[in-house]
Amino acid sequence: MAESTPHLSPAEAKSTLSADWVAFRTIVIKEIRRFLRIWPQTLVPPAISMVLYFLIFGTFIGSRVGQMGGLDYMAFIVPGLIMMSVITNAYSNVASSFYSTKFQRSIETMLVAPIPNGVILAGFVAGGVARGLCVGAIVTIMAGFFVDFTIHSFALTVGMILMTAVLFSLGGFINAVFADKFDDISIIPAFVLTPLTYLGGVFYSLDLLPDFWRTVSYFNPIVYMVSSFRYGIFGVSGDVPVYLSVAAIGGFVVLFWTISLVLLNRGTGIRA
Template sequence: MTPSHLWTAYYTIIYHEVARIVRIWSQTLLPPVITSGLYFIVFGTFIGSQLPPINGFSYIQFIVPGLIMMQVITSAYSNTVSTFYFAKWTKTLDEMLVSPMPEWVIIAGFMSGGVLRGLIVGALVLATSLFFTHLVIFNAFILVAAIVVTAVLFSLAGLINGVFAKGFDGISIVPVFVLTPLTYLGGVFYSVSRLPPFWQHVSLFNPILYMVNAFRFGFLGISDVPLWQCFAVLLGLMIIFLGVLGYLFKRGVGFRQ
């Protein structure tokens, strides 16, 4: 395939993904906005108004970046895991596999679908947060880099889950039992510096801590962990996930006999 053919094939997957996200917007875009709105009301306004500032910022200002990141992570992951597994289950994936598209274009296409949904949801949750507080942007470049890299990372993770999933249970186990606890314990609602030293160290093994803090740094200029560590963890995991996916697709694990 020529570069132009490759681009058309890649664009086709993205077009298809975005059309699906928009077509079922009440399932893909609306729930994160409602959930985040409730977090802003309950934790940000009702409870947060009674809490002291954290590093000079009100509690709601502190949790907004983490809540945006939480929805980006969930949306990017669930998009790729569900669309890839659905394509496998209905065998529509076979139509991609019999085409001359190389495996890396299929990976890039599904990943980009997840990234786009994550970013659209992130923008919507950000817009919702403006009804409850005013936000400052400390460093726009860090902010954009953190959210894009995180969306890429969790789109890839969702795709790996989709490759291994053998049933609809298989696509919900990781989000419910792994992703949700890690997200809630990843410093979305609190600063890990306030934890006892033992739990501070345990928290450092949670990759979501680095994503939330990098993103928070972009907004507020504060972070519980050094910024370089945040991006080192994000990029390191991204390379590992890409390597794993490359291997799985080359071997056809989970979808080629």
């Protein structure tokens, strides 16, 4: 209908659905192009640090540890380290990109365009997921040099890593919305994410902990992600039931998505 009207501009001639899809794709490509452009900051450091983890904890110390949670120690830490790199990269990609967009005011170019807020949010989250998966793939390839493994449940492994990447991308987005200066987007990773990850069963099984600390650990969402991801790869029962992990992460994704969308609709931090 619209295409037959001669005076319409290219933008006017689009249906809302196709325009929204193009806008989403544009944001995702822009985000991927951004983290690829600065690959020495985004892709190389996690690869180097994970190789160091594999060498030091896996090879040097791990050979003395023996078995952990029914696996060789090197194999035991692989899923947690992959998950750790996905979490930190998905989070920091969206946090730094959205904050930079605010800081440089280029967010205005999206706000003046006919893009629904849900599409803007989905675009940034997809960008974070893309970086998380990209780094996760690099770390998985690195892990292949140190340990042989096959994937027990492809669906669970991919599903868990996707849900985790989405959740932490949303977390990074919420952080960036409230950030007033660059320091504000490094506080949560430094003081919340890193401790939760290190204490989230990446390097040890919760069975090693005294009862009290094991109970405390069950309040750490990363325990659920790492445990279920490890089950997805090796098929070895983890610290928590898989269905509980999927439900908890899914619930958090819905909650964080809702919060993010409400913030965008209100224009918190971006509209006067």
